[in-house]
Amino acid sequence: MIIIILCTSVYFRINSETLLYFDREAKKRRDQETNLWSEPGDPSHSERDDDRELYNLLQKRAKTRRGSQGYRRLSVDIHAMRQVRRGVREKWKMILENLGFMAEAESLLTVSATESYDRMRNAPVARSLLQTLHSETSIFKSTEPPPERYMFILDRLIYLDVAEDFVAKARRFYPKGEDNEDEDQTPNVPLLVTRSNQGIPGEEMEDGLDEEEGSGIEAEDDVFVGKSL
Numbered sequence: 001m002i003i004i005i006l007c008t009s010v011y012f013r014i015n016s017e018t019l020l021y022f023d024r025e026a027k028k029r030r031d032q033e034t035n036l037w038s039e040p041g042d043p044s045h046s047e048r049d050d051d052r053e054l055y056n057l058l059q060k061r062a063k064t065r066r067g068s069q070g071y072r073r074l075s076v077d078i079h080a081m082r083q084v085r086r087g088v089r090e091k092w093k094m095i096l097e098n099l100g101f102m103a104e105a106e107s108l109l110t111v112s113a114t115e116s117y118d119r120m121r122n123a124p125v126a127r128s129l130l131q132t133l134h135s136e137t138s139i140f141k142s143t144e145p146p147p148e149r150y151m152f153i154l155d156r157l158i159y160l161d162v163a164e165d166f167v168a169k170a171r172r173f174y175p176k177g178e179d180n181e182d183e184d185q186t187p188n189v190p191l192l193v194t195r196s197n198q199g200i201p202g203e204e205m206e207d208g209l210d211e212e213e214g215s216g217i218e219a220e221d222d223v224f225v226g227k228s229l
Helices: 002-035 049-062 069-098 105-109 123-136 149-159 163-173 188-196 204-213 217-224
Strands: none
Touching: 002 069, 049 069, 069 105, 069 163, 105 149, 123 149, 123 163, 149 163
């Protein structure tokens, strides 16, 4: 009887630890998908200025009372940064789909926190192509070094023998010096102003920020922003 009880106890302990592990991994994936960290292998999110800025905003919001004016202002800044990152990702997705990767684009663009530079097959070539995209196209608007996460994607494209085709398409669709941003990819601050102007005068900030909270992004953040790292 004692042996059975001990075995049952060990079983539930192992099972609980397994569930906790998968829960942590799921939170990390949601964190990656939501924030598109520039340096996916940096758990501190402090190696790059833009990652550090976004991470600090998330941490500050996690300590701010939900629904307060400060919380809403932080939400606008966080959403604006995420929109810029999503805009870059959408450009990559569009080019991949144009190359015929309609079904595979999402998986090719997925970069997890467990990615390792040591596992890359063609790291030097991938880095060189990333610099080419940064200097010869308008995919990346920032003057800062391009996000390292895209080096992992280029490494996959090199393996598939389509990296050069991708760069050629990028030059064609997003030539340097041209503004190719669509309305959906523009940071949301002007959008909030436009929407709020349709409401009651004097309530622009409150209306815009309520809409941001209603988007569902904050609900997901509250689950993992303080625990995932």
